[in-house]
Structure formats: C-alpha cells, structure tokens
Amino acid sequence: MPYGQSQPYGPPGQPPAQYGPQGQPPYGQQPSYGQQYGQQPQYGPQYGAPPQYGPPYGQPGYGPPYGQPGYGVPFWTREVEPAIVAAPPGTAFHRLARTAKHRWWRPLLGTAFLAAAAFLVTAAVVVCWEIAHALITGDFSEPAGDQLFPGDTENLAITLTMLGALIPVVPFTAWLIQRRPAWSIASVLNRIRWRWLLLCCLPALGYIVLSYVLGILVDAIFPPTDNATDSGSWVGFSAFVGPALVILLLVPFQSAAEEFIFRGWLIQAVGAYGPDDTNGTGFVRRLKLVLRTPWPALVVSSGLFVSAHGYTGWAMADIFLFAMVIGWLTIRTGGLEAAITLHALNNLAxxxxxxxxxxxxxxxxxxxxxxxxxVVDIPCLAFYAFAVSWLAKRRQFLSVS
Structure with a gap:
C-alpha cells in the first residue's frame, strides 16, 4: 500500500465508501455479525450466538404474554380475592347468605357445625356452672329428672345462660363457613340497629297490654273448663326479687339467641338456595320464582321453631303463627330487632x-x-305487625343491603 493512504476497513473486495470512519458502518446503521452489510443476521451456534433458554417468548412456560394479568406486576401488588364477601347491594335479608362465596354445601355444613358448636358451648356452661355451684355450696349437685339443680331459680338461670351463650356462635358460623360478614346474621347493615330495637319496644308493650286485656275479655265470654287452674297469689317482695333479677338479666339474651338461630341462620340458610336467575319455562321458572321468595324460608324456620318447643294442639298453631309473623317482620324491616324485642318482652311477661x-x-x-x-293472639300479632311496619316506613329503614 502506498505511503500516506489509510488501510480500508471492512471485508476484502468491498469499497471503503460503504463504511464510516474507522471501519464503522454508515451513520444510524447497526453492524451485522457474520453477514455482509445489508443482510439480515443469522443466529445460531455456528455464528457464536448463545443458545436459547426456555420456550419462545409468549409461549406456554415462558410467562403470560405482554398485556395479560400478571405480566410485569409484582406479586405483592396483585389483586387478591377477599376472604369475606358481603351480599351485593339491594339484597333482601333472607338472601344475605347468597354471596359470591356461596356453594350448595355451605348452608348444610354450617348447620351441622352450628349444632356441634351449640352442644359444646352448652356442655361447657354446665361444667363451669357445676364447678361454681360446688365452690359456693360445698358439694356437687345430683340431677333429678330434667332438673340439674335443686332450686327452681337456679335451674331457670342455667337454662337461660346456656341459650344466651349461643349468640356469638351463630355469627361466627356465618363468618367461618359461609365466608360472609358475621353480623349479616343480624341485619342488612351487618350490625344490630340499637335505636330501632329500642323503638320496637313501644309496639311490643302494646302487644303485651292488648294480650292481657283481650285475654280477660275472652275468658269472661268463654270461661276456662279446667277447674284445676290456680292463678296463685303474691309471694312477697323478698321471694320475688331474686327470680325477677335472674329473669330480667337473662331472658333478653335467651330470646335473642333463639332469634339468631331461627330467624337469622335458618331463614338465610334456606334463602341462600333461591337462584340468582329465573330463566326457564313452565314449572322450572315457577319453582325458581318461589324459591327466591322468603316464604319457603319462613315456613321451614317456623316449623323447626315449633318442633324445638314442647307445645301441642292449639298451642302449636299459636306459636307457629307467632314465628311466621316475626319472621315476616324480620324480612320486612331487614333485621332481627323487631323479632328480638317482641320475643323478649313476651318471655319476660x-x-x-x-x-x-x-x-x-x-x-x-x-x-x-x-x-x-x-283467638286472642291473632289480633295482637296483627297490631304488632302493623305498628312495626308503619314505624319502619315512617323512619325509612332500609330493608335491603
């Protein structure tokens, strides 16, 4: 090469004009490796390219394609399905268990779990009560028949306590098994509406007074045929104050526990089987429409409420009517408050x-x-249902979630 000329850069036989200064390709171009300029590069082991690892990009096993969920999102920021799901807005009380977590087996499993938990809780109450009784009196009691303790007041107290202790068990079952807010058992607002409960005391007191007055009138017209009936006499303040305190303190909890079970859990457990859609024709569609109504749940819960008591004859009909009315009020007002109030005041009397x-x-x-x-109870229950419905409408209480 003559002195003073620069060495051409690039492959032999190619004019230097195709390359930039000092062997670089023209401005803005990338060099190709293993190929002449202007041709697409070829990759592979023979050209020194590293081997591929894993499947081609975007294929199964490489990861989600670009733009799909999970691509480029850290695991700690990804959306996780909530463990507890509430019913959608606009859901009636009897369908509050029909959430996105609902499965056909959840109400059945929850009922079995509730029965087992109730047995364990009541057994624990009896054991603790027996220990406390022995510490106070100095000896253990021996049950006689259906009486656990010798005193009537103490037997009443432990029975009311065993029932009242079930109040937290019912919300816990709804939370654990049905994966919904625990206090959706109580109302569509997932809590007890205390002001509304206290307001319901007014028509409940009217029910008690009306029952007493109508009872006297009906007995005057149709005197009782049972001559063995003894109305008793005043026992005196000292003999009355002890049982009265037990009754006033424990009966509201016993009544509330029964409402949580029968008007809360059972109504919502049966109501959960009402389908979300009513598609179909003929009998299938009519069956779906019926299951979505509260009436199957009201009939089932009221029948079980009657079976849990030892009444017969006309008394069974009366308690069934009582359960149906307060169950209807529960759905009408969106909560257990009206049922708890009437049940508690009726039991107190x-x-x-x-x-x-x-x-x-x-x-x-x-x-x-x-x-x-x-005959006496029909107009009294009608009065209470009308009064509570009127108050709920006037106060504009929500009956749906």
Whole structure:
C-alpha cells in the first residue's frame, strides 16, 4: 500500500465508501455479525450466538404474554380475592347468605357445625356452672329428672345462660363457613340497629297490654273448663326479687339467641338456595320464582321453631303463627330487632308472672292450650305487625343491603 493512504476497513473486495470512519458502518446503521452489510443476521451456534433458554417468548412456560394479568406486576401488588364477601347491594335479608362465596354445601355444613358448636358451648356452661355451684355450696349437685339443680331459680338461670351463650356462635358460623360478614346474621347493615330495637319496644308493650286485656275479655265470654287452674297469689317482695333479677338479666339474651338461630341462620340458610336467575319455562321458572321468595324460608324456620318447643294442639298453631309473623317482620324491616324485642318482652311477661305468684316451679312445663289462646293472639300479632311496619316506613329503614 502506498505511503500516506489509510488501510480500508471492512471485508476484502468491498469499497471503503460503504463504511464510516474507522471501519464503522454508515451513520444510524447497526453492524451485522457474520453477514455482509445489508443482510439480515443469522443466529445460531455456528455464528457464536448463545443458545436459547426456555420456550419462545409468549409461549406456554415462558410467562403470560405482554398485556395479560400478571405480566410485569409484582406479586405483592396483585389483586387478591377477599376472604369475606358481603351480599351485593339491594339484597333482601333472607338472601344475605347468597354471596359470591356461596356453594350448595355451605348452608348444610354450617348447620351441622352450628349444632356441634351449640352442644359444646352448652356442655361447657354446665361444667363451669357445676364447678361454681360446688365452690359456693360445698358439694356437687345430683340431677333429678330434667332438673340439674335443686332450686327452681337456679335451674331457670342455667337454662337461660346456656341459650344466651349461643349468640356469638351463630355469627361466627356465618363468618367461618359461609365466608360472609358475621353480623349479616343480624341485619342488612351487618350490625344490630340499637335505636330501632329500642323503638320496637313501644309496639311490643302494646302487644303485651292488648294480650292481657283481650285475654280477660275472652275468658269472661268463654270461661276456662279446667277447674284445676290456680292463678296463685303474691309471694312477697323478698321471694320475688331474686327470680325477677335472674329473669330480667337473662331472658333478653335467651330470646335473642333463639332469634339468631331461627330467624337469622335458618331463614338465610334456606334463602341462600333461591337462584340468582329465573330463566326457564313452565314449572322450572315457577319453582325458581318461589324459591327466591322468603316464604319457603319462613315456613321451614317456623316449623323447626315449633318442633324445638314442647307445645301441642292449639298451642302449636299459636306459636307457629307467632314465628311466621316475626319472621315476616324480620324480612320486612331487614333485621332481627323487631323479632328480638317482641320475643323478649313476651318471655319476660311469661316468666315474671309465675315468679310473682309462686308458680315458677312450672316454668318449663309446655303442653296444650285452649283455642281461645289463638283467638286472642291473632289480633295482637296483627297490631304488632302493623305498628312495626308503619314505624319502619315512617323512619325509612332500609330493608335491603
């Protein structure tokens, strides 16, 4: 090469004009490796390219394609399905268990779990009560028949306590098994509406007074045929104050626990089987429409409520009507408050009157009743249903979630 000329860069035989200064390709171009300029590079082991690792980009096993969920998103920021799901807005009380987590087996498993938990809780109450009784009196009691303890007041107290202890078990079952807010058992707002509960005391007191007045009138027109009936007499303040305190303190919890089970859990468990859609024709569509209504849940829960008591004859009809009315009010008002109030005040009157007249030993006696009991109770329940419905409408309470 003559002196003063620069060495051409690039492959032999190619004019230097195709390359930039000092052997670089023209401005803006990338060099090709193993190929002449202007041709597409070829990759492979023979050209020194590293081997491929894993499947081609975007194929199964490489990861989600670009733009799909999970691509480039850290695991700690990805959306996780909530563990507890509430019913969608606009859901009626009897369908609050029909959430996105609902499966056909959840109400059945929850009912079995609730029964087992109730047995364990009541057994624990009996054991603890027996220990406390022995520490106070100095000896353990020996059950006689259906009486756990020798005193009527103590037997009443432990029975009311065993039932009242079930109140937290029911919300816990809804939370654990059905994966929904625990206190959706109580109302569509997932809580107890205390002001509404206290307001319901007014029509409940009216129910008690009306029952007493109508009872006197009906007995005057149709005198009882049972001559063995004894109304008792006043036992005195000192003998009344002890049982009265037990009744006033524990009966509201016992009544609330029964409402949580029968008007809360059972109504919502049956209502959860109502389908979300009503598609279909003929009998199938009519069946779906019926299952979406609250009436199957009301009938089932009311029937089980009657079976849990020892009433017969007209008394069974009366308690079934009582359960149907307060169950309807529960759905109408979107919560258990009206049912708890009437149940508690009715039981307070039913326990306090025998305690005041020396007949508390028969507090657990259940059986038949004359037909006049049902005749008296029908207008009283109608009054309470109308009064509560009017108050709920006036106060504009939500009956759906």
């Amino acid at each position: 039913a326990f306090l009157l025998p305690a005041a007249t020396g007949q508390l030993d028969g507090w657990a006696d259940q059986g038949g009743a004359p037909w006049t009991l049902l």
